[in-house]
Amino acid sequence: MTTPMVKFDNVTKSYGALTVLDSLDLEIAPNEKVAIIGPSGSGKTTVLRMLMTLERINDGVIYVDGEPLTHMQKNGSLVPADERYLRRVRGNIGMVFQHFNLFPHMSAMKNCMEAPIHVLGLSKKEATERAAELLDMVGLGDKKDQYPSQLSGGQQQRVAIARALAMRPKVMLFDEVTSALDPELVGEVLNVIRRLGTEHNLTMLMVTHQMGFAKEFADRVCFFYGGKIAEQGKPDKIFSNPEEERTRQFLSAVLEAG
């Protein structure tokens, strides 16, 4: 078996007395598309934020591409990673946020060029080419010089996707990327993600409320409940024939709401 691209090994996260994730074990293969669903407060967003190192974990180890992400080797044992180590391994991961988090003082182009130039050390010319190509890919070739405030939510989110891709990550994280959008703008963002899935070799994790999209796009669906994976499997099985009562209740509630 190949090494998993992402591996959570007994990972626990808590805020004070509140345990958000309880001894999570999860392996994701290279190029696998995993959708994470579940009620709010089930810890699903925390999974992505820990993987992006936005949250420290309390226990366990996360591995990316066989290398420990949250810890580093020191004198033969694993110790919590320092900032320098994090900067080296974090480059494998890109993230798209619910609220886009575009840099408001930079044009779409500049948003996509900033990190490639200053973090990857690309020349201005290379960065420009890469950014232009990615903005074309997300269908915003004509909006390159617009500022975020001049773009619709869907367009902003597509810029955010291009910005994350410009760092050439191996793993892409999508955190409820359509939740802040007006319904009519959801489709354009999902189309871009669909294209990414077919045209690029990317491992993808997405927290989503779009059950239809999860069913059609994901290789595997994980249902989180109370800080644990309550049930996981192929989308067909989870959506049409779930084993757990909680999964059934959640799905019927979501589908009823529409």
Add this chain to the structure above:
Amino acid sequence: MFWDWNYVWEITPTLLRASVVTIQATLLGFLLAAVLGLVLAILRMSKTGWISVTAAGFVEFIRSTPVLIQIFFIFFVFPEFGIVLPAMAAGVIALGLHYGSYCSEVYRAGLENVPKGQWEASTALNLSPYITFRDIIIPQAIPPVVPALGNYLVALFKETPLLSAIAVLELMQTAKILGSQSFRYVEPITLVGGFFLVMSLVAAAFIRQLEAYLNRTLRNPGGAR
């Protein structure tokens, strides 16, 4: 020798006596500022155009010019019109006027934060504007802004050394006199600085406590249920 402890002990009683004057000036000045500020804030919210514009212009004018010049103005210019004030009174009035303008902005923020519905409900109950102000609006507007007023009390306290410019025998003036008598400025001025620092830090800590207390009680009037 940079620092002479014997000299420090020698001048401490004199400085402590002078600090009483500093504190008097602070409290009197702030009393004036607190009252004047409320009056200015109410005038500024007046529906009569020229009253509110004049009040606003006055506040901006006072806030935009140095308090030292204002002290000089009251001390030197008022006598031209037959109003001769002792230095201490002139200084206290100038500080009160200056910080009254600042306080008026604080009061105004407090008054504007009282929901419009409170006015409408008072009208519906046929309360007179005066009673509405006194019993309904002011009790809701003032408590939340008390910490901000406290900050201006501290700011006014720190401006009292300016009174030395018109020879009020407060801390700074006393320190300068001590310095000129002994040709040692290090100790008196450092002691004065230390006094202000300690008082300000204590006051700031107190205001933080007050703020936390107000945050708790204002959100839940009448105590926990």
Add this chain to the structure above:
Amino acid sequence: MQLRPLAVCAIVFFTAGLAVSSFAGFREFIPGLLQGAAITIQITIGGSLLAVVMALIAAMAKMYGPLPLRWLAVAYIEVFRGTSALVQLFWLFFVLPHFGVNLDPMAVAITALGLNVGAYGAEVVRGAVNAVARGQWEASVALNMPRALALRRIILPQAFVAMIPPWGNLFIELLKATALVSLITISDLTFKAQQMNQTTFRTVEIFTIVLVVYLALSVLITVGMRTLETFAARGIARGR
């Protein structure tokens, strides 16, 4: 908000006109007043520049510095905010020479006022940086930017717009505080006013005119900062 410049300008012209028309010998004093005003402006500009630099350094040190540096920044901010500007001015003027440091009065004035306002400015910078949406930091981490880069390129440019109005107020505070330098023998506007008062006894006119000059300089700062704000806000489109 437009009321302020309007009302204040009206007062400037009205009182200045009154004072000048009733003050026959006014012309003789124009050169002296201008000299004083020039000194006041110099100290205001010098002090403001120092204040901005100190505020940035102190705020960065307090928020992101290693521990000893953080303590140093906190001590600087608390000491200069906790004692009054005049005490600081006198301390530098009377006490530093005892330690063998002899600065000329102008340098003392700029240093004292710059350090004083810088301490207040540090809290302005800190507030503005903290007010930048947390998502901006998170996006910077997700793009693997080191903290210094994120701060310089992403956070500070956004904080800049929010900082302009409070800095406008601080510059006005600094202008007002320059009146204190007359007490350490610098012949600024206030010093000139007192000098002329003693020679001419035209107390009413002189102090009125000087007040109006300070007011005009304050209005100038306000208008300048408003312009800067409009300009900056256009470059930095706000919103997510």
